[in-house]
Amino acid sequence: MAEGKCITKIEQQESTETMIGARILLECLRKEGVDEIFGYPGGVVLHIYDELYNCDYIKHYLVRHEQAAVHAAEGYARATGKVGVALTTSGPGATNAITGIANAYLDGYPIVVITGQVSVDLIGNDAFQEADIVGITRSCCKHNYLVKDVKDLPRIIKEAFHIAKTGKPGPVVIDLPKNVIVQKAKFKYPEKLELPGYNPTYNGHPRQILNALKLLYEAKRPVIISGGGVVASGANKELTEFAKYLHIPVANTLMGIGTFPADDKLSLGMLGMHGNYWANYAVSNCDVLFAVGTRFNDRITGSLKKFCSDAKVIHIDIDPCSISKNVNVDIPIVGDAKNVLTQMLAQAQKREHEINVDLKDKWFAQIDEWKQKRAMPVVNSDKIAPQTVIQKIYEYTKDIDPIVCTEVGQHQMWTAQLYKFNKPRQFITSGGLGTMGFGFPAAVGAAVAMKDKVVLNIAGDGSIQMNIQELMTCVDYNLNIKVFIINNGYLGMVRQWQEKIYNKHYSQTQISSPDYVKLAEAYGAIGIRVQKEEEIVPAIKKAIEHKGPVFVDFIVEPFEMVYPWVLAGDPINKVLLSNDVVDEP
C-alpha cells in the first residue's frame, strides 16, 4: 500500500471548553466552512436544534419533508461545488432521506447527511423511531458512520467531508445517537486525516497519456464524450481547450451538459436515448472515442454490443470501477479529469507530433450532413406545443443566466435538448436515479446557495406533485424560484412508451392536477396560467420580474412525443425522428 500518503499522526487543535455532542457537531460544521444547512427536527435531535436556536454561524432552512432536505443539499452542492448538508431525526426522518441519498450517490455529488439515532444502548431493541440507517444506506452512499462515542465525532465529521468531496464525490451518512448528542467532551478538531484505505488517484499515468495522444493525433474520425465527471472536477476549461487544440467534436451526456459550450461549432450537444441525431451518429461512426468522466450508462450507449464496436476507446475516470464496466476500454486512464486533461494538453502543446487538422475534413463534412436531420413536434393541434414553451423560456431567460432545474420526464428531455448551456453547474437534473420530485427541492438548495440568481424549475405536472409542499419553504424564505409547469395532463414520458410499445394502453398515466394558480395563491405565492401561445412570453416576463416564488401553469398539447428517440436496447444510431420516420444505418 501507498505508505505515508495519508497516514500521519492525528494532530489536534486543543480547546479547553467542554461541550455536548450537539454543540461539537456545529463547531465541526463551522470548521468545514458550512454556514447553511437544510433539515427537519424531531425527538432525538432536539439538542441539536436547541444549539441551533442561538447559533449565529449556521443558518438552518426548514423544509417540509426530509427527502426535500437532502435534494436541497444536493442542489446546493451542484450549484456551488461545495458540500451540501442535511439534518434529520431518526426513524421516519432518516428513512425519508433515503431517496435523496441514493440520488446524490448515482449522480456523484457531495453531501453529508446527518441523521439522528436512538441511544446506543437502545439500538437493536426496535426502540421508538429506530431504523437501521447505516444498514439501509450502505448500498446507496459512498460511506457511512454510526458514531458511538462523542470523542470520535470530530474525526468522523472531518473524514465525512473529505470523503464526500474527494475522489468521485458522493453522499456520506453520519448516524448520530441521542446519547452521543448529549455526551460531553472537549472539542478538538483534528488537523490531519488517517484514511489508509482511501487514496484516490488524481494524476494520469504518463505512458497512458502518450498512448492516448498518439491515438488522437492519428484519428480521422475522433469524438469526445464529456460527462458529469468534468463538472465534478471543474475540468470544463481544460476540456474545451483540449478539444479546440486538437479540433475534435464534443458530445455530452445529460450529466455533462454545460461542460462544453453548446454554441461552439465543435459541439455536438447531447447524445443518447434522446440525444441529437448527429451526436449519436458521430459516436457510432468514430474511429477513436475519448470519454471523459462518464460511466457509460445504458441511456447513452443503447445496445452495448453495437456501441462503438469499431472504435478505439480512451477513458478517463477517477473511479476505476467505471472503466471497462460497460464498454471495453483500450486505454484506461484513472485520474481526475482536470489533472489528466492538463497533463495531456501540456504534452500536446510540446508539438512533438504534427497535428494535422485536414485529416478530419471529411469527418466534419459528414457531421454537417447529419446535422440536417432533426426531430420536429409531431402533433398538429391548436394547443401550445411543449417544445415551444421551453424554447421561449430559453430565449427570454438566457440573458439573466439562471440556474435551470428540472424534474423527470418529457419536459426534462426537452429542456436538455432546447436550452443551450455554455457553462457547468447551471443545469441541475436527476440523471442516474431519475427521481421525479427532485427538481423543486434542488431548486430550493440552488436558490439558497445563489441568492442573486433566478432559479427555474422546469417541471412536469406529475413530478411537481411529488414535492409540492416545498412551495411553503420557498414562500417562507422568499426564494427566487420560478416553477414552469409543462402541464400535459399525463405522466408524459411513460405515456409516450405506452403509445409506442403498449398499444396506446394509457394505463394509470393520465394524471389530474390541482388548480396551480389557486394553489400558489393559497401558499402565498403568485400563480399564472397560460393557455395561448401569445401568453407565453408575458407570463415568463412577469414571473421573472417578480422577486420571489412564482408558479406558471403552461397548458400544453398532451400527446406530443420526445424525439429523437432510441428505443431501449436498440443501438444508438437507430433513431426515431418522428412517429413514422426511423433512421437506420
Added chain:
Amino acid sequence: MKHTLSVLVQNEAGVLSSLSGLFSGRGYNIESLTVAPTIDNEYSRVTIVTSGDEKVIEQICKQLHRLIYTLKVAEISMENSVSRELVLLKVTAKDEDRSEILRIAEIFEAKIVDVSPKTYTLQIVGDQSKVQAVIELLRPLGIKEIVRSGLVAITKENQFMMNGK
C-alpha cells in the same frame, strides 16, 4: 471459474456487511468467505472464493477496493500460493465400515476428533482438491454433517503483505 481473493481491511464496525452487501447488491457469487484479524489487530484479512469470468472478477476487485476501509485487494493464483481449508465431518460408522474410514483418514492425514457408537468425526485440513477427495470417498458411507471453514490462502512470497501486517 473459481478465483480466490485476499482482501486486507481495517477492522471497523460494518466492514464485513459492506463487503458481503457488495456481493449481494451487485449479483456476484460468494463460494466462501473467511475473516480474522491479522497480526495487527487493527486490520483483518478476508479470503473470498468467488466465481465469474475475467471481467466480473476485475469488477469485483475494483469494487472491493472502492470500499473506504479496504487497503489491499489481491487475486491469489494457485501456483503462487498455499491454500488450506479446515473441514469437520461426521460420518456414519457402521461396524463393517469402521476400518475403511480409518484407512481413508490415514491416507489423507485426517484426525479422528470424536467417536460415538454410531459416528466418527474427522478433522481434515487441505487444499480444495484434497478436501473434495475425502468428501467423495466418504459420501457412500453416509456423511451426517459437514462444517467447512472456507478456504484461506497465503502467497508464497511476501507479494501483497503490508510490512508485517
